Amino acid sequence: MRTLHIALLTLALTAACGKGDSPHPVETTGPAPTTNAAPATPATAAPKPETTAEAKPVQHVEIQIATVANTMTFDKTKLTVPAGAEVHLTLKNNATMSTLGHNWVLVKPGSQESVAANGLKLGEPAGYIDVRDKNGLAHTGLAKPGETTDVTFTAPTEPGDYPYICTFPGHYMMMKGVLTVTP
16 A cells, blocks of 8 residues: 555656656646747747856965064965956964064055055054055955954956055065966
8 A cells, every 4th residue: 555655646746747757648638739839039039148258157266375473574475366266365464573463465566665655644543555545456454463364356357467565564565475367
């Protein structure tokens, strides 16, 4: 009896799911389907998804960068990401001296000095970052010694070399590196 019950349940589920692969005929009511149906018109046809050779899935990149003890240096001075990638960068401040706060700021080429100067004008409450400065492309917050900070940003779409710096007062001249954006 249990086997019969399972067989009937399987048959019912198969019919309900539209899988007419059952050896038992399924009765239908209504008119038989026709084969001379009019072709769909553009007004009723489902739009085809546009495909282009340029459409690529967004790549996700994780970057870990740190400071070197009580120096004004990053442990990595060369980073590489694909153009347009979503980048999650984590900065660990390994300093132990309370006077060595650090951040990570990606800038347009040739703008390191002006970005650092604009951040300096706003001071520590702003993390030494002027968010209105169009030359700053992405930045972490200010990390005090022993702290970690992070940022998620979209890499530039134009391939090239983009400098990154620390804008804590006096650091940008020595605490720097290059993010290479590849096609």
